[in-house]
Amino acid sequence: MLVNIEKYNAIKAVADERNATLVAVSKTKPIEAILELYNLGHRDFGENYVQELAEKQAALPQDIRWHFIGHLQSNKVRYMAPFVHLIHGVDSGKLLKEINKQALKANRIIHVLLQVHIAQEETKFGLSEAELTALLSEDLSSLQNIFVEGLMGMASFSADATIVRNEFRHLRQLLETNRQTQGPTVNLQTLSMGMSGDYAIALEEGSNLIRVGSSIFGSR
Numbered sequence: 001m002l003v004n005i006e007k008y009n010a011i012k013a014v015a016d017e018r019n020a021t022l023v024a025v026s027k028t029k030p031i032e033a034i035l036e037l038y039n040l041g042h043r044d045f046g047e048n049y050v051q052e053l054a055e056k057q058a059a060l061p062q063d064i065r066w067h068f069i070g071h072l073q074s075n076k077v078r079y080m081a082p083f084v085h086l087i088h089g090v091d092s093g094k095l096l097k098e099i100n101k102q103a104l105k106a107n108r109i110i111h112v113l114l115q116v117h118i119a120q121e122e123t124k125f126g127l128s129e130a131e132l133t134a135l136l137s138e139d140l141s142s143l144q145n146i147f148v149e150g151l152m153g154m155a156s157f158s159a160d161a162t163i164v165r166n167e168f169r170h171l172r173q174l175l176e177t178n179r180q181t182q183g184p185t186v187n188l189q190t191l192s193m194g195m196s197g198d199y200a201i202a203l204e205e206g207s208n209l210i211r212v213g214s215s216i217f218g219s220r
């Protein structure tokens with residue numbers, strides 16, 4: 001067994017209760033582990049590294065919905081443009097434009113989330129609140145091959161649940177306050193927040209997409 005099925009079932013049940021999507025984060029894990037979960041009916045998987053994602057996508061069933069959750073460099077977008085289901089970590093206008101360009105080439109509309117920096121730690125990627133507002137106030141309607149469907153964030157790595165909860169709550173509020181900036185290529189609906197250590201708090205704070213790796217596949 002490469003997957004902790006009991007844990008998976010428990011987390012899936014909690015996510016289902018809230019109508020949230022569970023993305024199983026399979027980074028560094030073998031294809032056999034992904035297949036084990038696939039054979040239970042699971043279809044949403046998340047990867048952090050472009051090359052690893054491309055290799056797994058080629059080797060695994062084609063109806064898997066691949067989520068890219070890592071930090072993305074512009075020059076790597078083209079490797080996933082033909083198949084990626086949702087890119088979570090978009091943190092610049094430059095990257096949005098490159099995704100649009102590669103999506104056009106692949107004759108697709110690629111859905112993306114804007115990553116917002118909500119944690120106290122300096123090391124986490126993402127837009128500041130001001131940068132988010134600025135990006136959304138640009139006219140994105142010319143980027144016809146992308147669709148900005150929500151926000152993504154990572155809370156502080158902290159044992160203090162209050163800190164974590166407040167950071168998630170902040171992201172939820174940012175989604176609500178920026179909802180009015182709708183357009184043909186923007187409609188903020190998806191809130192991607194919550195990992196193995198904090199998905200329960202994230203769901204309580206309104207997450208509708210959790211990204212869980214080690215609780216399902218074991219530690220990396």
Ligand SMILES: *Cc1c(COP(=O)(O)O)cnc(C)c1O
Pocket residue numbers: 025027048069070154194195196197211212213214215
């Ligand atoms: C690795 C990773 C996860 C999953 O983390 P776990 O603690 O293993 O559940 C979720 N989101 C992002 C962005 C990650 O890099």
